[in-house]
Amino acid sequence: MIVRVQGSGQYRLTDTDVQAxxxxxxxxxEAVKARDEVRTHQVLAEMIALAQDKGSPVGDAExxxxxxxxxxxxxxxxxxxxxxxxxxxxxxAG
Amino acid sequence: MAGVLGRISTIFKAKMNxxxxxxxNPSETLDLSYEQQVEQLQKVRRGIADVVxxxxxxxxxxxKLQQDSAKFDNQARQALAANREDLARLALQRKADxxxxxxxxxxxxxxxxxxxxxxxxxxxxxxxKIEAFRTRKxxxxxxxxxxxxxVRISEAASGLSEEMADVNAAIQRAEDKTQAMxxxxxxxxxxxASGTLPDMLVGPGDDLQAQLDQISAGSGVDAELAALKAxxxxxxxxxxxxxxxxxxxx
Numbered sequence: 001m002i003v004r005v006q007g008s009g010q011y012r013l014t015d016t017d018v019q020a021x022x023x024x025x026x027x028x029x030e031a032v033k034a035r036d037e038v039r040t041h042q043v044l045a046e047m048i049a050l051a052q053d054k055g056s057p058v059g060d061a062e063x064x065x066x067x068x069x070x071x072x073x074x075x076x077x078x079x080x081x082x083x084x085x086x087x088x089x090x091x092x093a094g
Numbered sequence: 095m096a097g098v099l100g101r102i103s104t105i106f107k108a109k110m111n112x113x114x115x116x117x118x119n120p121s122e123t124l125d126l127s128y129e130q131q132v133e134q135l136q137k138v139r140r141g142i143a144d145v146v147x148x149x150x151x152x153x154x155x156x157x158k159l160q161q162d163s164a165k166f167d168n169q170a171r172q173a174l175a176a177n178r179e180d181l182a183r184l185a186l187q188r189k190a191d192x193x194x195x196x197x198x199x200x201x202x203x204x205x206x207x208x209x210x211x212x213x214x215x216x217x218x219x220x221x222x223k224i225e226a227f228r229t230r231k232x233x234x235x236x237x238x239x240x241x242x243x244x245v246r247i248s249e250a251a252s253g254l255s256e257e258m259a260d261v262n263a264a265i266q267r268a269e270d271k272t273q274a275m276x277x278x279x280x281x282x283x284x285x286x287a288s289g290t291l292p293d294m295l296v297g298p299g300d301d302l303q304a305q306l307d308q309i310s311a312g313s314g315v316d317a318e319l320a321a322l323k324a325x326x327x328x329x330x331x332x333x334x335x336x337x338x339x340x341x342x343x344x
Binding site: 004006007008009021022025026028029032060061062063064065066067068069070071072074080083084 | 097098099100101102103205209212213215216219222223226227229230249250251252253254256260263264267271
């Protein structure tokens with residue numbers, strides 16, 4: 001599975017690592033719901049580190065779409081909240 | 095899955111599909127879409143150059159603010175010379191506040207530096223992928239029928255436009271951040287220039303510098319008065335005589 005880390009490229013991950021990523025994703029949602037800025041960045045940093053450390057970078061000559069995307073590490077709780085809440089973001093684009 | 099990953103990926107893909115609609119006709123469209131990507135790469139490079147320029151401007155602005163804090167030092171000195179410790183304290187407080195703001199902003203400029211580095215790496219990656227696309231399109235044209243080519247082109251174009259979208263999003267983010275910091279630096283600059291950081295105001299119309307000016311103007315008048323008295327031959331005793339006189343009258 002290919003994961004893009006916004007701003008830093010694509011990484012190819014094994015299924016096990018993807019599962020770990022999804023587990024962290026649940027924690028991220030909880031942190032965002034609690035509007036916990038510190039925790040949000042902590043979890044997001046863990047997710048990004050997981051993708052970058054465990055995954056192998058997709059080569060420059062390879063032109064592949066990502067299966068999933070990790071947001072910028074500098075993203076704020078408000079911004080993530082907007083991604084989760086505003087159905088219109090997806091609705092209008094699709 | 096309803097997590098952040100799922101949501102942001104959906105948004106990303108929706109944008110991607112919109113971008114892909116342009117690349118439907120195989121062979122003929124291939125060259126055109128390559129040209130468009132090269133054009134977009136130019137825009138990306140300009141965008142990054144703009145971010146770099148804005149960052150340098152911001153650094154200059156911060157350096158100037160740093161120099162401005164010397165102004166508060168002078169005010170404190172002036173106030174102490176006039177025996178106004180309260181005002182000196184106020185001036186030093188302002189300086190400390192300015193320093194706090196500056197330190198936090200300098201940290202942000204350093205982040206911006208890292209972001210800029212990432213943008214440049216991203217631009218190189220994009221550039222390499224566009225080159226890969228150029229090679230790929232020649233292979234596709236040579237080896238596949240129109241129908242087969244369609245699928246291959248879709249895959250390649252989708253991967254490339256995702257890379258493009260990512261770099262553009264990163265540039266946008268850096269631009270937003272730079273602008274926000276610029277606005278903050280301007281606001282601090284204005285406050286420092288007028289000498290009125292709001293939470294430390296003595297009161298309306300009762301600004302620190304105004305008070306200090308008044309004090310120094312006052313001491314100027316005293317000095318001139320003394321000089322005049324000396325000219326008229328009234329020494330230091332003059333006021334004393336007056337005092338004695340009024341004392342006698344009682």
